Amino acid sequence: MINHLASKIVEYVRAQDEPNGMRLVERKLAEHLKVSRSPVRSALKMLEEQGLLKTAETGGFYVDWDGRTVPASLTDPQSDDDDEAYMKIAGDRLSGDLPDKVTESELARRYGLTKAHLGRVLRRIAGEGWIDRLPGHGWEFLPMLTSMQAYKDSYRFRLTIEPAAILEPTFVLNRSSLEDCRQHQQRLIDGEIWDVSNPDLFDINSRLHEAIIECSHNLFFIESLKRIDRLRRLIEYRQSLNRKYAIVRCREHVRLVDLLLQGRMVEASEFMTNHLSSVSVMKTVAD
Known part of the structure; x- marks a missing residue:
């Protein structure tokens, strides 16, 4: 994305x-x-x-x-091979099979990737905030949630800040942003959810929650949620709901946005609490 x-x-x-x-x-x-x-x-x-x-x-x-020359990485569309390599790296990092610091040559050998192919994948990972380039040719993975307990704790924290953010006295709706998020959720409900990848589904859903909390104009709430989202990205790929259950959550997202757009803030805050509570149970019950 x-x-x-x-x-x-x-x-x-x-x-x-x-x-x-x-x-x-x-x-x-x-x-x-x-x-x-x-x-x-x-x-x-x-x-x-x-x-x-x-x-x-x-x-x-x-x-x-000058606007004339464009890097090949931006003119060549991402392929299914890019997604496959991305998910392999994500899975190995989550399971602890990759060290904190790696070189491009090590990654290329491990996953059988060309320099150009690996470069596209690393730029995508860097753009998502879970790896940084080191001086020279190395890369360093950034801290992420890896344990189920930390994952559960992240939901407990979200249950504290997200419903409260809606009731902040500085909360002002960004209608265009929320309406755009609603459209994305409706497209998922209408069928796109069966084709979208786990990373893209995570981005769409986290973007909705971030768009809501940004309306609070409380910097501490906003930055806290964005940091949580960066930290939980990889474990979310493993804990993603079955798509027939994910559709239910998308419907809840649409309902949540509708409450906000109607100015029913107290109801929206309560709905957010119920939504996060039920999602966290479904994603951690197997543990």
């Missing part, structure tokens, strides 16, 4: 008359691409790593290329 968004941002920049030096505003890009700001931020960071953007002194990014 991050690679796809990066490609869309490149298309947007190339459509401008004089792209070089143009400032990119995260909020406007999110509205243009009809996604939340979090994945846009990851895509911008990925483009910065590839030398197409630079960080502005006042924050944010500006274009630092």
Whole structure:
């Protein structure tokens, strides 16, 4: 998803008359691409790593290329092989079979990948925030939730902050963002859920919860949830619900957004509590 968004941002920049030096505003890009700001931020960071953007002194990014040349990684669509390699690395990291620090040559040999193929996968992982490039040619995996107890604790923490965020006095609806999230959930209900990958399903669902908590304008709530989402990404792939149950959760997401859009905040907060409680039980009951 991050690679796809990066490609869309490149298309947007190339459509401008004089792209070089143009400032990119995260909020406007999110509205243009009809996604939340979090994945846009990851895509911008990925483009910065590839030398197409630079960080502005006042924050944010500006274009630092002429808009004509585009990296092959952004013009070549991701293949099923990319997803397979991604999931193998995720699974091995979650099971503890990969050390904290790795080199590209080690990963290429282990998974039988070409340099270009591995590069696409590593950029995707870096964009999602669970690996960082080290000086030189190495990479370091970032801390993630790996135990079921920590996973359960993450849901207990979410039960504390997410319902409370809806009742914050600073809570103001971002209607366009929530409506966009609702559309994504409805498409899943209408059939897309049977084809979407576990990573993409995680992104769609976590984006909805982050869009809701962003309406609180409470920085501590917002950053806490985003950090939890980064930490739980890998274990969520293993704990993903059977799709027939996941559809029920998508319907609950739609109901939750409808309550918010109708201004029924107390009901929405209570609904959030029930939603998170039932999901956590379903995902951890086998333990």
